[in-house]
Amino acid sequence: MAVKINNQYGQIDINNDVIATVVGGAATEIFGIVGMASKNQIRDNLNEILKRDNYAKGVVVRQADEGVAIDVYIIASYGTKISEVCHNVQERVKYNLQSMLGVKADSVNVIVQGVRVIED
Numbered sequence: 001m002a003v004k005i006n007n008q009y010g011q012i013d014i015n016n017d018v019i020a021t022v023v024g025g026a027a028t029e030i031f032g033i034v035g036m037a038s039k040n041q042i043r044d045n046l047n048e049i050l051k052r053d054n055y056a057k058g059v060v061v062r063q064a065d066e067g068v069a070i071d072v073y074i075i076a077s078y079g080t081k082i083s084e085v086c087h088n089v090q091e092r093v094k095y096n097l098q099s100m101l102g103v104k105a106d107s108v109n110v111i112v113q114g115v116r117v118i119e120d
Helices: 016-028 052-058 082-101
Strands: 002-007 010-015 033-036 059-063 068-077 105-116
Touching: 002 016, 010 016, 016 033, 016 052, 016 059, 016 068, 016 082, 033 052, 052 059, 052 068, 068 082, 082 105
Parallel strands: 068 105
Antiparallel strands: 002 010, 033 068, 059 068
8 A cells, every 4th residue: 555645747656665664764763762673573573673674564554534644663772761752753753754755644653562771
């Protein structure tokens, strides 16, 4: 499924994998995020942090009336204020989707799949 944008020149289709890559890149830039997690850790047999090419397994994109609804599955860093980290993820994801793709995110739901200690 893809997000469709109509303008005076025609139609633009943006694949959900592209949106997932933008969302995953935006989320992993935030301080306090260790990485992205798989939404189905048991089924995907992935208990580790997702790499850039697998961000689609940690992001769910749903079409809404005037925009999209995004679910982001993350692994947070131990010792950070998780609520503030999640709020920062929401703001960054909304901004990056609007500025890079022209897609308005109606909602960004952040699901913390785990907490890890970052070793320096």
